[in-house]
Amino acid sequence: MIGKESSLQNFNIKAFQKDLLEWYYANKRDLPWRKDQDPYRVWVSEIMLQQTKVDTVIPYFHNFLEKFPTVHALAAADEQEVLKAWEGLGYYSRARNLQHAVREVVEHYGGQVPDNPKELESLKGIGSYTKGAILSIAFNQPEPAVDGNVMRVFSRVLNIDDDIALPKTKKLFEAITREVISHEDPSSFNQAIMDLGATICTPKSPACLICPVQEYCQGYELGVEQQLPIKSKAKKNKKMPYAVLLIRNEQGEIAIEQRPDDGLLANLWQFPMVPIQEMSVELIENWFYAQYGMRINLGEKQADLKHVFSHLTWELNIFHAKLEHDTRKEEKIVFVTEDELNSYPFPVSHLKMREYL
DNA sequence: GATACGTGGAA
DNA sequence: TTTCCAAGTAT
Missing domain, CATH: 3.90.79.10 (Nucleoside Triphosphate Pyrophosphohydrolase)
Known part of the structure; x- marks a missing residue:
């Protein structure tokens, strides 16, 4: 494993933040969960977006928020009704865990979504990524939210060849993100990396020629961006x-x-x-x-x-x-x-x- | 740490 | 057709 110290040598963090954020402010996607910072809406969107494309999520998000506009509405609903609203979205334990967690928020936290890592991660269905996403996006805290996009972008920018399928590799990228994240606008920083990964620094054929952080990218400089990130294969089913x-x-x-x-x-x-x-x-x-x-x-x-x-x-x-x-x-x-x-x-x-x- | 857990779209 | 992939988590 490459240590984060060696990866970040000669990396101009401030300049990277500035170019990335300026690109994001000018190009960020207009998504329904970006209308406000309501922690419940952020939470629902992040659960739906797990392993699921934005275009797939959008109609489900609208319907779900219409049926269950608040933590109280979701807590009071029948599980069958919640599953029906999730029908076709896949990974159905997400829906059941979300409702379970929301009921806990109503019972133990007075209906207020927790704004600290410990309590958030204790909730069913909230792991390290979703915890960081809620803390940064809803509460403006400089916490890493490392998903596949973040690992792909930083694998290329910093030329890191660790296998992103391994759990320990995510920890490495979380440590790196803690160093690199903007403290002025952590919410936009995390979302900017994800937007960049989804629209420019894509898995196949990344659009390096129009990338706002091309000048910081070691993968591009070395011509190995197509080879990164390293990801071990899944087994046949x-x-x-x-x-x-x-x-x-x-x-x-x-x-x-x-x-x-x-x-x-x-x-x-x-x-x-x-x-x-x-x-x-x-x-x-x-x-x-x-x-x-x-x-x-x-x-x-x-x-x-x-x-x-x-x-x-x-x-x-x-x-x-x-x-x-x-x-x-x-x-x-x-x-x-x-x-x-x-x-x-x-x-x-x-x-x-x-x-x- | 490896495996279970959905689905639809792209190449 | 096959393979890979998409804002992961629980066990």
Whole structure:
């Protein structure tokens, strides 16, 4: 690892700050969460923006703030309603953790978002990045908010080849940012680095010729900007084949079930899924009876589709089925009308399946 | 420290 | 088609 001391030798911090901030003041993007410094709005935006593009977040942000305009509104909402507002955005534990944390803010902090690192980081879903983002953007504190943009920009500017996939590398960049951050306008400094990373110092084909800090960039000077940052590869994901059953009862209602309250897509709803190795109608019917206590008649396969996650892929084979005999004791499966489906949060693959109902 | 955790868009 | 990526966090 390169120490921050050697990285910052001969680096003109004041001049870098000045050029970066002047560029930001003239070119900053007009984003809905930049209208004010309301800590709750900043918080919601930062959670939504985790691993998610700005263009994707914008409509969700508007809708979410309309439905839950304050910490009190979000604290009082049903979790299902919150998940429904998050539907399609992904990483759903963000939504559940956010509501959990907001309820803690209402209970322990009188509804005021904490303005110190200790209390902020103790809240569910707030890690080192989000803590720094809230402290700097909402409270004007000179705290680092190191995300992928910051690591990419500083990897190039300071020619640092540490693997940004490693946790310890983030600590290095946090230490560097503490040295480099503007104390006059820490909020703008952090957002400027992120805007620069998103619009100029992009992962592929960075626009070095129009970069406001080109003259400070060792990566550019050495012609290695395309090689930085160093990032180790993710592993290939695993395939998981399922039969998905669109089951109708005699009233024409449709069977859905809620997923477990932890792990993948926690607490979301889905059409019943049967893990399969090979396609066998009897195997599926029998497995379903053993699991749910319901006899079904499997109909014809309607379609298949893939649902690609970060770490695995569902191979979904969609079947119609008819409820034959119901000897259930528990109500794990619920039958609802097509209209009622609209109030349940589903993963995107199951939203797409409604076309085959 | 490695892995789980979503989704849609770009090259 | 495949791969990578995007304002990370929890465990």
